[in-house]
Each structure stands twice: as C-alpha cells, then as structure tokens.
Amino acid sequence: MAAHPAYPPGTVASWPGDGILAGVRTWRIRCFWRWQAWRLRKAHNHEGGHGVVLYDSVQALDQLGYAxxxxxxxxxxxxxxxxxxxxxxxxxxxxxxxxxxGHCVMALLGGPDGSPVGYAWARCGSLAEALQHYQQVQALGHLRSDDWIEFERRAAALTGDTVVLAINGIGLASRYRKGFAPLKQLLRPLLELAARNGATRAVWWAPRGSALHAMSLGFGARTMLETSRIVGFVLADTRPLTRVFAALPASSIADLLGRVAPARPPMRPPARKPPQLRTVPKARRGGEAAA
Incomplete structure (x- = not known):
C-alpha cells in the first residue's frame, strides 16, 4: 500500500493522476499482505488475546460494571x-x-487496575446498515447528504451486496500507544468475527491525519471519502490480515506494516511563549520602594 496524497485541510487533489497512482499503490500493498498470508499458510496460531475481554451486547458490558x-x-x-x-x-x-x-463484538483492553485502557467494536451486516449507523454519530455530523451518497456509491462498488465488517470504534489510551501489541489484541477479535460470519470486506472511518489514518492505508484500505476532518475506508479483503494476525506476534506485524505504511507528517513544535515582563518598582531615596 502506498501513502495517500496529503493535502491541506479543506482542499482536494488538483491533478487527476493522484487518484490513479494511489489506486496502483494500494493494489501493490494488498498484494504484499496476500503474499504474507500465503507465506504463513502453514503457520500455527500465535498467542491469544490475553488481557482482552469480549462482549456482544451493552447489557453484558453494563452488568460487569465497565460501561x-x-x-x-x-x-x-x-x-x-x-x-x-x-x-x-x-x-x-x-x-x-x-x-x-446481532453479529457483533466489543473488545476491551484492561489496565493493571482493571479499568479499560483500550477498546474496539464492530458489527457484521450490510453496507447500508453500517452507513445508517455512521450517519447517527455526532463526530460525523459535518458530512453533507452528498458526502454520504458518494461514500455509499464508491463503497458499494467494492462490497456489492455482501456482508461487511463495520468497525464502529477504535481507541487506546495514550500510554498504551507504544508498540503494536495492544492494537493487535483489539483488532484480532474483529477480524475473527468477520471470518465467522463470512465477511471478507470491512468499512470504517478515522480522523484525518491520525495514526489510524496512516495504519489504514498501510493495511491496504482504499479511501472512499475524505474531508478536512475524517477519512472513510473500505478494505476489499480481510482474509490476509486475519491469517497474519493469527500467525505472527505483534512485533513482526509492526515490522511488516512499517515497510508499507505511509509516514505520518512531523508534529509541529509547540509555539514558544513570549517572555513575561515584570515591572520592577523604582526605589526611592532612603531605600523605600515606590508604590
């Protein structure tokens, strides 16, 4: 997979060849993951999801006091x-x-004290159901009706009428974002859910410019919609990643991802604060300070 062209917020590609190059690069990255999955076809499953608890309803989450x-x-x-x-x-x-x-799962990663430090949840269903749920998310409220129509049109061209894995949320506390192990623990149950329900395609969205944005491109997802705030994705085949996540440890997956994922733009250094000036009272004759 290749990096999607980065443009300043609120702008779009001005050269038609950008979309063609991005499609070619995405195709090459998908072939990369298919090759890795074929190479691991006889490998045994690696470690399970230690530290992750799975839920299939809000009631189960609430009953255990984690809601x-x-x-x-x-x-x-x-x-x-x-x-x-x-x-x-x-x-x-x-x-x-x-x-x-329905056919859903939520994975919660617990910290040393048992409190949630990471989460991911998804549901298998139709593309129309997935987009109906997305349209009710407050963070996506800035999208216009034309944006949703374009998102559905482009996604339907890849998914057709098949069942898709709709990823509704992924998050990790900042202190757990070093290393790929926590994210692997959260994503693997979602990929296994897709395999159990015959879903070979996945749809999700991510904040634009985020680590999830770059990782999505690195796993071969195609951009269906891009605004100044969010990016919508479709992954045309989840099966290679399911094989890779089952057979390799997190460090090996991170090494492979580092070979194809686009580099994130460097963070801007914090703005330097101007020096604060302090008024020093003038001294009067006799040693007393002036008011």
Missing part, C-alpha cells in the same frame, strides 16, 4: 482527536445499543 469507565475513556479520546460533536451519555448508550446488536 461508565468505557464511556469516560471514549469521551476523553474523542476530545484528544479534536473532532467536533461529543455524544451525550444517553445518546451514546443508544448508539451502543444499535451497534452492539
């Missing part, structure tokens, strides 16, 4: 992403009830 802590973590990470539109607690509960229904 409130998970919601707090989700709101915190959404603020860090600088996306506009935070779900109110009641609205977010309704959203989870919609998305954690």
């Amino acid at each position: 409130d802590d998970f919601c707090l973590l989700h709101r915190q990470l959404l603020r860090e992403s600088l996306l506009l539109g935070l779900d109110a607690p009641v609205a977010f509960s309704r959203r989870l009830a919609r998305e954690l229904h």
